[in-house]
Amino acid sequence: MDLNLDSRSESFRQRVREFVKDRLIPLESDRANFDEHENIAPALLRTLREEAKAQGLWCLQLPESAGGQGLPFTGMVACYEEMNRSIFGPVVFNSAAPDDGNMMVMCKVATPAQKEWWLEPVIRGECQSSFAMTEPEEGAGSDPGMTKTRAERVGNDRWRITGRKWFITGAGESKRFIVMARTSDDPRKGLTAFLFRDTDPGWHIVRRIPIMGPEEHGGHCELVFDGLEVPDENVLMGVGDGLKMTQIRLGPARLTHCMRWGGLGRRCLEIGLERAETRSAFGQKLADKESVQMLLGEAAMQLDIGRMLTMRAAWKLDQGDFARKEISTAKIVVADALHRAADTALQLLGAKGYSRDTVVEWIYRYARQARLVDGASEVHRMVIANFLRREAGGFFAWGHHG
Structure with a gap:
């Protein structure tokens, strides 16, 4: 690499x-x-x-x-x-x-x-889109196999979708949607992805869910499907290919989160370091105090580790590999590194960091979701453990060699 x-x-x-x-x-x-x-x-x-x-x-x-x-x-x-x-x-x-x-x-x-x-x-940027997979309690979250929303045949060429989704990012403004629904009980081929427009009848937004952090445009919404009909030509891939489609989508999407979070973490450290270099207390610049150097050094090290893991996963994707364990590893480390960088900057800024006079407070609230979105960190640790059990010594192979 x-x-x-x-x-x-x-x-x-x-x-x-x-x-x-x-x-x-x-x-x-x-x-x-x-x-x-x-x-x-x-x-x-x-x-x-x-x-x-x-x-x-x-x-x-x-x-x-x-x-x-x-x-x-x-x-x-x-x-x-x-x-x-x-x-x-x-x-x-x-x-x-x-x-x-x-x-x-x-x-x-x-x-x-x-x-x-x-x-x-x-x-072209004319409209937004949403990916409707996550469901309320007992439904799909990190495990798409728990999907409760169903699509049933109507006639020879249509599907009727019923169910609920929630925490659907951007749904309040989106004009284009992908919705995941169950079309059979087959554990591998039971899910199907459907495409629809916001103007199609048979669904509605229940609420824009209030969240701790700042929101994307369109928020995080709860949706009800009470008879949305989708023609066969708007099935994405094929009937039963929904799980395969989510695997194609979610791996790269998780990694782009890591890419972006690295930038937010860097920004926090830039702000924190500037404060440490210009603020003096008890006759000494903050940056010259050993305790502050420990904070900055640890935060910078964790961010850099996350960047290397992100780049490794990206390189493997460029080689045609799915890079599942590499993406899971990066997702865990970068999510933690972002939160550490934001927390470090806030600590160095003191009360100003807790205020809205800088973007650190915004990033701090935003950062907490990183350990939840696109699979909780615990789920990604399970993925890594399963690779370790399956590959044994090959888990630690250099490149493509055992």
């Missing part, structure tokens, strides 16, 4: 970094630039998105044939990290979840007709 970026990826990284430094970070200090849910105001977002498009920084993750820039996963690691040095970053470049993962999987598995009506408006 070569940690040097190819020249094209490095060029994009530098351009993204400059855009974030010059256009995005300065906007964070003015509350007028936020909406009521603590995200970037929609009108400002539209302006910045046009600027990102004009500079050729739009959809770095997608193939050029689809309107993106065709970066490899290793290049995405570096660019996504730079994007999320600003809390406004990923959505400006159309690289925020859940659109990010939805677009990538649709590029891989959707039919040409599905791409035309579902995918292309999302790529």
Whole structure:
């Protein structure tokens, strides 16, 4: 694995970094630039998105044939990290979840007709999309096999969907949806993915669920399906291929979370270090105190470990590997590293860090979800343990050798 970026990826990284430094970070200090849910105001977002498009920084993750820039996963690691040095970053470049993962999987598995009506408006930034898998208690969470929402045949060419979903990111604003539903009781082939529009009848939003952290545009919503009908041509992949589709989607999507979280962690340490270098107490700069150096050193080390694990998983994805254990390992470590970096910065800032005078408080609240979203850390530890049991000594192989 070569940690040097190819020249094209490095060029994009530098351009993204400059855009974030010059256009995005300065906007964070003015509350007028936020909406009521603590995200970037929609009108400002539209302006910045046009600027990102004009500079050729739009959809770095997608193939050029689809309107993106065709970066490899290793290049995405570096660019996504730079994007999320600003809390406004990923959505400006159309690289925020859940659109990010939805677009990538649709590029891989959707039919040409599905791409035309579902995918292309999302790529152009004309609308948002949501992935409706998670369900209320007793239903699907980290285990898609627990899905209770059902799709039943209606006539020869349609499906009727009934059930409930919740914590569906962006659903309050989304115009395009993927919903997971059970079409049989087969443990491997019992789930199917269906595509629909927000204007289709037979479903509604019950509520926008209040959460601890700042929200994505459209929030995290609870949905009821009470007769949504979907034609056969809007089945994604095939009937019974839902579990396979989630595996294709969720692996890369989990890793892009890690890429972005690395940028948030870096931003926290930048703010914390600046405070430590400029603030004096008891006749000594904070940065010269051993206890502060321990805090900064540990936080920086954990972030760097997370970056290396993220890059390793990205490299394996670029080689055509599913990188399941590598992605799970990165997900656990980076989630913890982000929270440590935010906590360290807040501690060094003192009361100012607990206030809303800096973005650290925003990031601190946001960071707590990292150990839950796209599979709790405990679930990913189980994944790793199962690989260890199955592979035995091969678990620690160098490269492709035993």
